[in-house]
Amino acid sequence: MTNPTTDILLSADQARVRTLTLNRPDALNACNEALYDALAEALLTAAEDPGVAVVLLTGTGRAFCAGTDLVEMGARVMDPDNFVEGKHGFLGLIDALVAFPKPLLIAVNGLGLGLGATILGFADLAFMSSSARLKCPFTSLAVAPEAASSWLFPQLIGRQNASWMLLSSEWISAEEALDMGLVWKVTSPDELMATARDHAEILAAKPISSLVACKRVITEPARAEIAAARERENQCFIELMGGPANAEALAAFAEGRQPDFTNLPAGW
Numbered sequence: 001m002t003n004p005t006t007d008i009l010l011s012a013d014q015a016r017v018r019t020l021t022l023n024r025p026d027a028l029n030a031c032n033e034a035l036y037d038a039l040a041e042a043l044l045t046a047a048e049d050p051g052v053a054v055v056l057l058t059g060t061g062r063a064f065c066a067g068t069d070l071v072e073m074g075a076r077v078m079d080p081d082n083f084v085e086g087k088h089g090f091l092g093l094i095d096a097l098v099a100f101p102k103p104l105l106i107a108v109n110g111l112g113l114g115l116g117a118t119i120l121g122f123a124d125l126a127f128m129s130s131s132a133r134l135k136c137p138f139t140s141l142a143v144a145p146e147a148a149s150s151w152l153f154p155q156l157i158g159r160q161n162a163s164w165m166l167l168s169s170e171w172i173s174a175e176e177a178l179d180m181g182l183v184w185k186v187t188s189p190d191e192l193m194a195t196a197r198d199h200a201e202i203l204a205a206k207p208i209s210s211l212v213a214c215k216r217v218i219t220e221p222a223r224a225e226i227a228a229a230r231e232r233e234n235q236c237f238i239e240l241m242g243g244p245a246n247a248e249a250l251a252a253f254a255e256g257r258q259p260d261f262t263n264l265p266a267g268w
Contacts (some may be wrong), residue, residue: 018054029116030068054203105123
C-alpha cells in the first residue's frame with residue numbers, strides 16, 4: 001500500500017513493513033531542509049503507528065544519500081540571516097533516529113556520503129549493494145563528524161576503522177564496509193531490496209511490543225554517550241562552519257574544483 005507522502009520521500013506499506021525511499025535522485029538524494037523534515041516526520045509517524053512494526057529506508061537512483069545538500073549549506077553560510085530553517089532540520093532528524101523505538105533497516109542502494117554513511121550508526125540491520133560506496137567527507141569539507149558518528153563508529157567498527165573513515169574522506173567499498181562490520185550483508189544490486197525486505201518481514205511478523213522491548217534494552221545504554229558525542233560534534237561544527245577552510249571547501253564545490261587548503265591562515 002502506498003501512503004500519502006511528499007515527492008521527495010516515498011512511503012509504502014507491506015506486511016507491517018514501512019519502506020521509506022529518499023527521492024531526490026537528481027541531487028543524489030542529498031538532504032535539504034525539506035527532506036530532513038520529511039524523513040523526521042515519517043519516522044515520528046511510524047513510531048506511533050500501531051500497524052508498522054519495521055521501517056526500511058533506501059534511496060532512488062544511483063545514490064542512497066549524498067548527505068547534506070551543499071548548495072543549500074553554501075547559501076546558509078553566505079547569507080545566514082535569510083536562511084529558512086525547517087521544522088526539524090538535521091538535528092531534529094537525528095533526534096528522531098535516536099528515539100525511533102522500532103527496528104530500522106537500511107538498504108544502501110548506491111552512493112552514501114556524510115549522513116548517507118553516518119546514519120548506519122542508527123541501523124539495527126544494514127544491507128548494501130555490492131556496487132555501492134560510502135564516504136564521510138568531513139575533512140574535505142573542513143567540518144567535524146556528525147550524528148554521533150564519533151562515538152557510534154568506534155563502537156561499531158573499531159577505533160582504527162572509524163578513524164580512517166572520519167579522518168580520510170576516502171571512499172569505502174561495500175566489501176570493506178562488510179569487513180568492518182558497518183553493514184550486515186552485501187548483495188548484488190538486483191537482490192538488495194528483496195533481501196532487505198525478506199529480513200524486514202521476518203522481524204515484522206513478531207510482536208511489536210517485543211521488538212520495541214528488545215531494541216530498547218540494546219540501545220538504552222548508549223543514549224547518554226550519543227547525547228554527549230552529539231554535543232561535542234555540534235560545538236566543533238559551529239566553530240568550523242564558515243571558517244577559512246570551510247569557505248574554501250564550499251567555494252571549490254560551487255566552482256567544480258578541488259579545494260586548496262595549503263594557503264590558509266596558520267592553524268587552518
